[in-house]
Amino acid sequence: MTFLSELLAWFTDPLNWQGTSGIPIRTWEHIQYSVAATLIAALIALPISLYLGHTGRGGLLAINIANIGRAIPSLGLIIMAFILLGLNIVPVMIALVALAIPPIVTNTYIGIRNVNREVRDAAGGMGMTGWQILTRVEIPVALPLIMAGLRTSAVQVVATATLAAYLSFGGLGRFLFDGLALQDYEQLTGGALLIAALSLITEFALARVQAVIVPKGLAKRNATAAVDAKMSGRAGVASSGA
Amino acid sequence: MITFNSVSKRFADGTTAVDSLSLEVPDGEIAVFVGPSGCGKTTTLRMVNRMIEPTDGVIEVDGKNILKEDPAELRRRIGYVIQQIGLFPHRTIRENIGTVPGLVGWDKKRTQERVDELIEVVGLQEDSGDRYPHELSGGQQQRVGVARALAVDPPIMLMDEPFGAVDPIVRTRLQEEFLRLQQEVQKTIVFVTHDIDEAIKMGDRIALLSQGGHLEQYATPEEMLASPANEFVADFLGGERGLKQLALISVSDVDAQSGPVVTLEDTRAHASEVAGDANTDWVVVVDDARHLRGWVSIEELNGQRNVGEGNIHAFSAEVKSGDSLRTALNAMVTSRTGVAARVGEGGIYEGIVTHRLINEELSKPAQHTPD
Numbered sequence: 001m002t003f004l005s006e007l008l009a010w011f012t013d014p015l016n017w018q019g020t021s022g023i024p025i026r027t028w029e030h031i032q033y034s035v036a037a038t039l040i041a042a043l044i045a046l047p048i049s050l051y052l053g054h055t056g057r058g059g060l061l062a063i064n065i066a067n068i069g070r071a072i073p074s075l076g077l078i079i080m081a082f083i084l085l086g087l088n089i090v091p092v093m094i095a096l097v098a099l100a101i102p103p104i105v106t107n108t109y110i111g112i113r114n115v116n117r118e119v120r121d122a123a124g125g126m127g128m129t130g131w132q133i134l135t136r137v138e139i140p141v142a143l144p145l146i147m148a149g150l151r152t153s154a155v156q157v158v159a160t161a162t163l164a165a166y167l168s169f170g171g172l173g174r175f176l177f178d179g180l181a182l183q184d185y186e187q188l189t190g191g192a193l194l195i196a197a198l199s200l201i202t203e204f205a206l207a208r209v210q211a212v213i214v215p216k217g218l219a220k221r222n223a224t225a226a227v228d229a230k231m232s233g234r235a236g237v238a239s240s241g242a
Numbered sequence: 243m244i245t246f247n248s249v250s251k252r253f254a255d256g257t258t259a260v261d262s263l264s265l266e267v268p269d270g271e272i273a274v275f276v277g278p279s280g281c282g283k284t285t286t287l288r289m290v291n292r293m294i295e296p297t298d299g300v301i302e303v304d305g306k307n308i309l310k311e312d313p314a315e316l317r318r319r320i321g322y323v324i325q326q327i328g329l330f331p332h333r334t335i336r337e338n339i340g341t342v343p344g345l346v347g348w349d350k351k352r353t354q355e356r357v358d359e360l361i362e363v364v365g366l367q368e369d370s371g372d373r374y375p376h377e378l379s380g381g382q383q384q385r386v387g388v389a390r391a392l393a394v395d396p397p398i399m400l401m402d403e404p405f406g407a408v409d410p411i412v413r414t415r416l417q418e419e420f421l422r423l424q425q426e427v428q429k430t431i432v433f434v435t436h437d438i439d440e441a442i443k444m445g446d447r448i449a450l451l452s453q454g455g456h457l458e459q460y461a462t463p464e465e466m467l468a469s470p471a472n473e474f475v476a477d478f479l480g481g482e483r484g485l486k487q488l489a490l491i492s493v494s495d496v497d498a499q500s501g502p503v504v505t506l507e508d509t510r511a512h513a514s515e516v517a518g519d520a521n522t523d524w525v526v527v528v529d530d531a532r533h534l535r536g537w538v539s540i541e542e543l544n545g546q547r548n549v550g551e552g553n554i555h556a557f558s559a560e561v562k563s564g565d566s567l568r569t570a571l572n573a574m575v576t577s578r579t580g581v582a583a584r585v586g587e588g589g590i591y592e593g594i595v596t597h598r599l600i601n602e603e604l605s606k607p608a609q610h611t612p613d
């Protein structure tokens with residue numbers, strides 16, 4: 001039998017779709033880790049970067065700190081946290097959250113800072129309070145970039161949640177680590193394909209969400225502006241890493 | 243009324259943008275702040291709604307020190323058209339205009355009605371209400387900026403180069419529409435421009451500032467043109483000061499001379515006598531009902547019995563009481579007679595405007611106040 005037909009056999013084997021180590025349960029575990037990590041990261045990163053963006057203070061510092069988080073390999077972080085905290089899901093979460101924070105911080109901060117000075121100025125001049133300027137003007141206008149950051153984070157988290165299996169937790173990473181240990185290449189490849197598929201679905205799902213929540217007036221206008229900002233954001237990341 | 247009392251602004255970097263400024267903007271008037279770029283116009287304007295805080299001095303609105311008020315509430319009571327327009331890109335035109343009503347808690351229906359009204363008042367097409375700012379032209383965006391500032395009908399308006407981003411033709415139209423609107427709404431307005439002609443046109447008073455925020459002169463346009471306080475003011479007013487002054491005086495402000503006037507039935511001899519008395523070689527011709535017919539030269543009446551038989555020429559331009567002396571002067575220089583004929587309702591002859599009349603008018607000390 002060829003590898004492809006064996007791979008097909010792995011996917012169609014009813015046994016692989018049943019029980020606690022079947023594809024549905026593993027996928028569900030994977031989704032749970034990913035959603036939890038992305039949410040925690042957003043809860044930490046959004047308020048900080050919104051505040052920094054709104055006040056225009058300490059932004060570079062925050063981006064640099066966030067990038068240090070990005071520079072530490074996730075596997076190293078998991079092992080370190082495991083040594084310090086023992087065998088539980090927390091080390092996995094720490095690694096995933098650390099990975100998810102930088103794109104959210106960078107994009108959100110830049111998104112808010114990129115709101116035209118005169119637009120912010122007009123908002124103040126109309127009599128909006130700082131909070132109203134943030135929630136009614138800055139966040140809506142920055143939403144395309146904020147969402148871009150969340151998407152990047154979520155996709156990276158989905159890919160990296162594989163590492164949960166390294167600490168003998170579940171998720172789609174199980175198929176990778178088990179396949180590797182057993183030299184079961186169908187299982188290994190099947191797992192990799194499932195992770196890739198889940199990443200793509202995440203990307204598309206969030207893109208749909210973005211299309212719905214980004215104000216209509218911005219969708220067209222910002223199509224080009226967002227790309228520019230993203231590129232300058234990347235440039236900032238690259239130079240700060242040097 | 244807005245009062246500046248020895249107001250100064252020094253920025254953190256040491257720039258003095260406004261230097262001990264004292265002036266009053268009376269209720270219902272447009273005070274135009276004009277001066278070269280960087281002279282502190284925007285800074286002065288923005289101190290009124292506390293977008294910038296003065297370093298020294300006191301600004302009062304209706305007798306109350308603005309520093310004692312909550313900035314956000316103060317700003318909601320003062321309409322503000324910012325220099326760069328600054329429309330909210332994520333909001334439709336209607337939503338942009340409804341910003342301040344939303345902040346002060348108007349209900350939906352009241353806001354809707356007001357927005358509809360304003361879209362009409364500032365001359366936007368009805369269907370632009372649901373568009374987004376980037377879908378409008380510069381001129382349309384400026385109209386939206388003005389409408390947004392007018393939304394809750396604030397008694398005070400701050401307008402920073404509100405018609406700056408449009409071509410001269412559109413600008414002239416916006417200016418005229420706004421002046422018409424102001425006659426109705428009678429707001430107290432601080433209007434910033436760097437264009438002296440716009441200042442002369444829009445201002446009941448002009449505050450001319452120079453670099454470093456010095457007030458060089460604060461006066462009505464007429465006063466400023468007639469007697470500039472110093473060299474700087476005279477320079478800034480530019481050439482053709484006399485013409486600019488004439489543009490502000492309407493024909494009805496001066497008493498037209500009756501002129502050498504005859505009727506169609508008058509004899510040549512009579513016409514010749516009238517012309518001689520007036521020291522001209524022509525006469526104005528009217529009919530029995532004093533409708534202006536034109537003018538005729540005495541020479542051309544040779545051999546005719548009465549004026550009606552002569553070759554009557556139309557005046558190259560007739561002026562009406564609402565026209566400016568500048569328009570009259572233009573009519574004069576293009577007319578063979580060297581005068582402008584003034585007509586009233588139904589073409590009734592009212593008299594002539596002459597060079598002498600204009601000279602006298604220009605040499606008078608300024609006394610033409612607005613309104």
Ligand SMILES: Nc1ncnc2c1ncn2[C@@H]1O[C@H](COP(=O)(O)OP(=O)(O)OP(=O)(O)O)[C@@H](O)[C@H]1O
Nearest residue numbers: 253255257259278279280281282283284285286436
């Ligand atoms: N935030 C600031 N910090 C430092 N200097 C400033 C600041 N804002 C304005 N200035 C300076 O203050 C002076 C007056 O500026 P302002 O914007 O009031 O000028 P303006 O008369 O409105 O000019 P323009 O016609 O170009 O709009 C300028 O020299 C400007 O550079």
Ligand SMILES: [Mg+2]
Nearest residue numbers: 283284285325
């Ligand atoms: Mg300015």
